[in-house]
Amino acid sequence: MDSHHSYSQVKGVSTGTTILAVKFNGGVIIGSDSRASMGESYVSSKTINKLIQVHDRIFCCIAGSLADAQAVTKMAKFQLSFHSIQMESPPLVKAAASIMRELCYNNKEELQAGFITAGWDRKKGPQIYVVSLGGMLLSQPFTIGGSGSTYIYGYVDAKFKPDMSLEEAIQFSTNALALAMGRDNVSGGVVHLVVITEAEVKHVVVPGNKLPKFHDE
Amino acid sequence: MLNISTKTPTGGFSFENTRRNAVLEANLSEKGYSAPNARKTGTTIAGLIFKDGVILGADTRATDDMVVADKNCMKIHYISLSETFFTLPGVAADADVTTQMMSSNVELHSLSTGRPPLVAMVTRQLKQMLFRYQGHIGSSLIVGGVDVNGPQLYSIYPHGSYDKLPFLTMGSGAASAISVFEDRYKPNMELEEAKQLVRDAITAGIFCDLGSGSNVDLCVITDKTVDYLRGYDQPVQKGMRGGTYRYKPGTTAVLTKTVTPLPLDVVDESVQVMDTE
Numbered sequence: 001m002d003s004h005h006s007y008s009q010v011k012g013v014s015t016g017t018t019i020l021a022v023k024f025n026g027g028v029i030i031g032s033d034s035r036a037s038m039g040e041s042y043v044s045s046k047t048i049n050k051l052i053q054v055h056d057r058i059f060c061c062i063a064g065s066l067a068d069a070q071a072v073t074k075m076a077k078f079q080l081s082f083h084s085i086q087m088e089s090p091p092l093v094k095a096a097a098s099i100m101r102e103l104c105y106n107n108k109e110e111l112q113a114g115f116i117t118a119g120w121d122r123k124k125g126p127q128i129y130v131v132s133l134g135g136m137l138l139s140q141p142f143t144i145g146g147s148g149s150t151y152i153y154g155y156v157d158a159k160f161k162p163d164m165s166l167e168e169a170i171q172f173s174t175n176a177l178a179l180a181m182g183r184d185n186v187s188g189g190v191v192h193l194v195v196i197t198e199a200e201v202k203h204v205v206v207p208g209n210k211l212p213k214f215h216d217e
Numbered sequence: 218m219l220n221i222s223t224k225t226p227t228g229g230f231s232f233e234n235t236r237r238n239a240v241l242e243a244n245l246s247e248k249g250y251s252a253p254n255a256r257k258t259g260t261t262i263a264g265l266i267f268k269d270g271v272i273l274g275a276d277t278r279a280t281d282d283m284v285v286a287d288k289n290c291m292k293i294h295y296i297s298l299s300e301t302f303f304t305l306p307g308v309a310a311d312a313d314v315t316t317q318m319m320s321s322n323v324e325l326h327s328l329s330t331g332r333p334p335l336v337a338m339v340t341r342q343l344k345q346m347l348f349r350y351q352g353h354i355g356s357s358l359i360v361g362g363v364d365v366n367g368p369q370l371y372s373i374y375p376h377g378s379y380d381k382l383p384f385l386t387m388g389s390g391a392a393s394a395i396s397v398f399e400d401r402y403k404p405n406m407e408l409e410e411a412k413q414l415v416r417d418a419i420t421a422g423i424f425c426d427l428g429s430g431s432n433v434d435l436c437v438i439t440d441k442t443v444d445y446l447r448g449y450d451q452p453v454q455k456g457m458r459g460g461t462y463r464y465k466p467g468t469t470a471v472l473t474k475t476v477t478p479l480p481l482d483v484v485d486e487s488v489q490v491m492d493t494e
Contacts, residue, residue, distance in 0.1 A: 013378045036380070042392060045380050066378035071348050110351065 016186025018148030019061040021118040021128045023141050024169035027197035028126040030118040031173045032061050034189030046189045058096045058119030063146040069113040072103050093119040097129035105135025148184035152176050178211040259428020261390030263418045264359045264370045266383045267411035270439035271361040271368045274415035278430035293436045312356045336362040340371040348377025357387050363440045390422025390429040397421045420452045
């Protein structure tokens with residue numbers, strides 16, 4: 001196991017992964033699988049948490065090197081809580097995404113992690129921001145990321161509708177993640193979904209045997 | 218190149234010699250030699266949470282490429298009085314230094330807070346240090362202990378990522394050991410059953426991995442006691458030799474004997490008086 005981290009292109013344990021975020025009518029859903037891998041062939045954790053809560057209504061999901069992602073989100077959580085105390089109000093989702101972007105951009109040589117920041121704030125409601133590896137910040141109505149995302153671009157492009165209801169959005173996310181986990185060897189485990197609305201944050205876990213099955217399974 | 222620094226030395230590792238080493242290595246490889254390797258402890262370590270606490274287990278072989286450098290090394294290290302231990306595979310020197318640094322940092326921290334140390338605190342200090350060195354410190358660890366929040370088990374990888382799980386294995390024999398855990402682990406096991414399971418997992422690593430071997434060490438940590446069972450099991454016994462290669466004096470016959478004296482002449486004589494005042 002110790003030799004694997006020098007062979008793989010991502011350093012150390014990586015969250016070869018599938019992550020996504022979707023805006024629906026009244027909130028956002030952010031979701032991921034739960035597998036962490038070392039190299040291409042060893043699953044170092046089946047139950048890893050990739051949905052990190054950086055504030056009451058703002059979540060981040062992580063992809064790439066696990067060490068870098070954990071360090072960056074810890075730092076961002078601290079800076080965001082400091083910022084929100086100074087502003088005396090809950091932070092904007094864009095503020096959270098900006099903090100992640102500053103960290104990724106200024107340390108782009110050393111870091112190997114990408115993030116999706118999603119949440120709800122009073123100014124603009126539900127929002128989704130992508131902070132990529134080199135520090136690009138982009139706002140989108142839905143987004144997918146991680147190694148497993150390449151297998152579901154077609155699916156999400158075809159099936160996404162703006163202003164879905166909560167049930168439709170949960171079905172959309174679960175299907176997308178299940179399809180990606182079915183094809184990508186470094187994504188798997190259970191599906192973690194977090195539904196963020198103005199009123200509450202709800203964590204939904206779909207275990208492997210309850211995932212939707214498609215024609216060949 | 219002498220570099221006399223007037224700054225006070227900062228703590229931590231010094232990477233000054235890495236450039237020199239890189240140049241030396243390039244020169245050596247031109248002539249066909251290779252630089253000496255740091256001794257790695259390819260290993261199997263495992264930990265699990267049982268009803269009353271945590272059990273950590275490790276094998277005891279330290280390897281240097283394909284040679285066993287130490288047949289009975291200690292991989293379970295003690296961190297603090299309040300029952301937090303950790304086990305380390307990885308580069309042996311890194312492991313030793315990491316242990317010492319962590320022990321003293323944890324003691325200072327708990328003196329400063331006035332409270333017994335938490336397992337999560339040890340984990341956080343370790344992971345922050347490893348992340349700072351970006352994986353150049355080649356040790357991965359399992360930290361296990363019992364504190365006010367109950368028994369906990371964390372794994373930390375060389376690049377600084379960590380994981381909190383009910384059972385864990387690390388090292389080159391991790392794949393063999395985790396298969397035993399996956400098959401037989403249940404939450405809230407009794408002590409004897411849990412000890413047997415950890416012993417079996419480490420034994421799987423010892424048999425199925427070349428970098429692990431020798432004995433099984435166990436450490437049972439509960440909120441009241443710590444039991445360091447060094448040499449808990451020796452799954453591989455050294456075989457007994459069937460015959461000997463010793464011959465009685467006189468086995469070889471002497472055919473002829475010739476004595477040639479070597480005459481020695483005195484060439485030079487000098488006396489040096491010692492000043493004894």
